[in-house]
Amino acid sequence: MAQQATEGEFTLDTAAVLAAGEPPSAIQGRSPWYLAWRRMRRNYVAFFFLGLFILICVACLLAPVYAKHVAGTGPNNGHPLEQIRVNGVLETVLSPGGYLDKHGKQCPSAFTDPSCHLVSSIPIAPTWFGAGGRFVLGADANGRDVAVRLLYGGRTSLFIGIVSSLICTFFAVILALLAAYYGGWGDFAITRFFDLMYAFPVILLGIALGSALAINGFHHWGINVQSGSIWIPTLVISYVLVAYVGRPLRGQVLSLRQKEFIEASIAQGASPFRVMFIELLPNIMSSVLVFFTLIIATNILLESSLSFLGAGVQPPTASWGTQIADGQDLIVTRPWLSLAPGIMIVLTVVALNVFGDGLRDALDPRAKVRVQR
Amino acid sequence: MVAFLVRRTIGAILVLVAVTFFVFVIFIVVPGGDPAERIAGKNATPQNVENIRHDWGFDRPFYVQYYKMMEKMATGSLVSYTSQQNVVQQIEQGMPATFSLSIGAGVIWLFFGILVGVISAVSAGKFSDRAITVLALVGVSLPIFWLGIVTRYYLAEGGWTSFFPDGEYVPLTDNPAQWFFHLILPWAVLAVGFIGFYGRVLRGNVLDTSNEDYVRTAKAKGLPPNRIMRKHVLRLSLIPIITLFGLDFASVLGGGAILTETVFDLHGVGQYAAQSINNFDLPPIMGVTLYGASFIVVFTVLVDLLYAFLDPRIRPT
Numbered sequence: 001m002a003q004q005a006t007e008g009e010f011t012l013d014t015a016a017v018l019a020a021g022e023p024p025s026a027i028q029g030r031s032p033w034y035l036a037w038r039r040m041r042r043n044y045v046a047f048f049f050l051g052l053f054i055l056i057c058v059a060c061l062l063a064p065v066y067a068k069h070v071a072g073t074g075p076n077n078g079h080p081l082e083q084i085r086v087n088g089v090l091e092t093v094l095s096p097g098g099y100l101d102k103h104g105k106q107c108p109s110a111f112t113d114p115s116c117h118l119v120s121s122i123p124i125a126p127t128w129f130g131a132g133g134r135f136v137l138g139a140d141a142n143g144r145d146v147a148v149r150l151l152y153g154g155r156t157s158l159f160i161g162i163v164s165s166l167i168c169t170f171f172a173v174i175l176a177l178l179a180a181y182y183g184g185w186g187d188f189a190i191t192r193f194f195d196l197m198y199a200f201p202v203i204l205l206g207i208a209l210g211s212a213l214a215i216n217g218f219h220h221w222g223i224n225v226q227s228g229s230i231w232i233p234t235l236v237i238s239y240v241l242v243a244y245v246g247r248p249l250r251g252q253v254l255s256l257r258q259k260e261f262i263e264a265s266i267a268q269g270a271s272p273f274r275v276m277f278i279e280l281l282p283n284i285m286s287s288v289l290v291f292f293t294l295i296i297a298t299n300i301l302l303e304s305s306l307s308f309l310g311a312g313v314q315p316p317t318a319s320w321g322t323q324i325a326d327g328q329d330l331i332v333t334r335p336w337l338s339l340a341p342g343i344m345i346v347l348t349v350v351a352l353n354v355f356g357d358g359l360r361d362a363l364d365p366r367a368k369v370r371v372q373r
Numbered sequence: 374m375v376a377f378l379v380r381r382t383i384g385a386i387l388v389l390v391a392v393t394f395f396v397f398v399i400f401i402v403v404p405g406g407d408p409a410e411r412i413a414g415k416n417a418t419p420q421n422v423e424n425i426r427h428d429w430g431f432d433r434p435f436y437v438q439y440y441k442m443m444e445k446m447a448t449g450s451l452v453s454y455t456s457q458q459n460v461v462q463q464i465e466q467g468m469p470a471t472f473s474l475s476i477g478a479g480v481i482w483l484f485f486g487i488l489v490g491v492i493s494a495v496s497a498g499k500f501s502d503r504a505i506t507v508l509a510l511v512g513v514s515l516p517i518f519w520l521g522i523v524t525r526y527y528l529a530e531g532g533w534t535s536f537f538p539d540g541e542y543v544p545l546t547d548n549p550a551q552w553f554f555h556l557i558l559p560w561a562v563l564a565v566g567f568i569g570f571y572g573r574v575l576r577g578n579v580l581d582t583s584n585e586d587y588v589r590t591a592k593a594k595g596l597p598p599n600r601i602m603r604k605h606v607l608r609l610s611l612i613p614i615i616t617l618f619g620l621d622f623a624s625v626l627g628g629g630a631i632l633t634e635t636v637f638d639l640h641g642v643g644q645y646a647a648q649s650i651n652n653f654d655l656p657p658i659m660g661v662t663l664y665g666a667s668f669i670v671v672f673t674v675l676v677d678l679l680y681a682f683l684d685p686r687i688r689p690t
Contacts, residue, residue: 192391195388196388196391196392196395198620198669198673199388199389199392199666199669199670200392200662200665200666200669201624201627201628201629201631201669202624202629203629203631204628204629204631204643204646204661204662204665207631207646207647207650208396208399208650208658208662209399211650211651211653212399212400212653215653297514301516304516304518305516305517305518305632308516308519308632309631309632309635309647309650309651310651311650321516324518324519324522328522331522331526332526332530335526338519338522338523339523342516342519342522342523345514345519346511346514346515346516349513349514349516350510350511350514353510353513353514354507354510357510
């Protein structure tokens with residue numbers, strides 16, 4: 001595919017690494033990581049989106065501060081009957097519902113008075129700081145502050161995204177290294193396991209596992225996870241995606257396994273552990289890093305989908321997916337209930353995707369053929 | 374060739390058996406889903422539950438239960454635990470909607486994915502490439518169910534921007550115009566993410582292929598750029614796209630578009646699966662999983678065959 005650059009030749013890779021007017025000595029003898037950093041640091045778009053992602057993380061980490069000092073309520077506290085002053089006008093958090101007459105009063109008897117209508121109770125609209133920081137994005141059907149839940153939901157979604165990505169990449173790397181290093185029956189078993197996982201539609205397997213575990217939790221092999229715990233979606237998501245990370249990594253390790261430096265290291269008497277983790281692992285580390293970043297984005301999307309279908313995060317715990325599901329019924333009157341968490345998901349996932357893309361361009365040595373001039 | 378097909382068919386059957394066994398184990402290992410109590414209903418006496426448990430064979434060893442279930446599946450007499458409806462018939466009822474959704478969306482996403490990929494590769498580094506890249510990444514990042522809810526609300530549920538009918542599936546044989554009209558939004562929503570993803574992948578492939586020696590030769594011969602792109606670059610760059618498309622299309626045909634089907638209430642196979650999972654109803658889940666997995670397995674073999682046909686350097690192994 002890409003031509004092998006001979007020594008001293010000026011390739012597109014050198015061009016991408018060297019800025020105009022810099023001497024070639026600036027990159028001579030530097031590590032691949034340093035070269036990647038040199039390519040990366042000029043990618044301002046990627047850094048902008050990394051900043052956005054960090055901003056979202058910090059905002060969600062500060063959720064308790066916001067909840068305590070600005071909104072004055074917790075993520076699961078409902079205030080359905082409370083009256084608050086929005087720009088000087090007194091409003092109830094949940095408008096009274098049921099059979100009401102023309103003046104908005106409760107009808108004593110719905111069937112005798114013809115002026116009575118059945119009115120559903122509607123939560124307060126976004127107050128946009130008209131109420132001193134309370135119900136900035138309005139309330140949900142249970143009278144809970146949407147802005148507070150949005151930040152707490154972000155904590156849940158980001159936690160699940162990042163932790164499940166860590167677990168998933170960890171096991172994928174181990175499986176890929178074991179399969180490619182040992183070959184034979186071990187490789188056969190692991191690749192068949194990957195084939196099996198590929199044969200399931202991801203979401204179908206996710207909701208099957210998620211809803212099966214949501215009922216009573218998981219209590220086998222010394223692992224005890226309670227039923228409403230957010231560890232259930234975390235583990236389900238990491239399990240479902242292991243094959244999708246493991247298979248490409250195994251391919252990479254397999255081709256590295258044939259290289260002379262592995263042969264040399266085995267000839268020197270290196271233990272399998274040393275060959276796998278000291279020799280092979282650093283060589284696939286750049287791919288692992290890229291996968292890790294991009295898988296967080298996938299996992300956040302998957303978490304929201306599972307939660308939306310009721311197989312992920314269980315109520316009352318807030319997450320962006322459950323918030324969209326909750327807000328779905330009120331979309332006509334209060335679209336912000338489902339718009340706000342959706343926008344947060346899109347921002348987070350776009351940020352991770354753009355950053356991961358930039359990271360791949362910088363780390364992937366084949367990036368030299370990506371941009372033609 | 375024959376050896377290849379025989380080997381792959383045996384492999385496919387083994388994978389399908391493993392898949393069903395795996396689903397079965399999930400629902401056996403997980404406690405709390407005693408199907409006998411579900412069938413018996415709320416006011417059942419312990420004796421009733423015991424009778425049902427015996428009649429349905431829930432007191433037998435799990436491998437006997439598994440075998441019985443597979444036997445029923447093979448003869449098409451598998452019955453749901455909660456609604457007592459025939460699973461195979463239910464899946465057949467959902468298939469027209471699922472097929473309509475997948476085929477339409479598949480055509481859209483393949484066409485626009487290739488278009489987007491080629492345009493951004495040809496204009497690599499320019500403004501239009503950057504704009505398309507950002508749009509493609511946004512498309513990949515949209516939660517599909519949220520996009521469905523939002524488009525449904527703004528484009529189909531009243532208000533002056535309501536151009537489309539709201540949800541539900543109209544059979545093609547009843548009214549082709551309404552069938553098309555009702556499916557436009559679901560098609561678009563399902564296709565958006567794939568378009569972005571395929572566009573990104575194809576862009577990279579086209580740029581990689583453009584650097585090949587034979588493309589330089591074609592340029593040196595003085596072939597027009599259009600012809601080089603169509604006959605030389607795309608021919609090779611599209612091969613990975615075909616693998617992707619085969620697997621994605623199989624997954625969507627096999628009920629993988631659960632979110633789109635649920636949001637637009639299309640009553641397809643995916644929605645049936647989602648409902649059964651909520652009811653903790655093992656037979657339909659088993660049926661749909663097997664149905665979906667067989668599509669994926671069959672399409673994997675098809676893709677491998679097509680691969681060998683498109684790139685004669687590759688032989689099916």
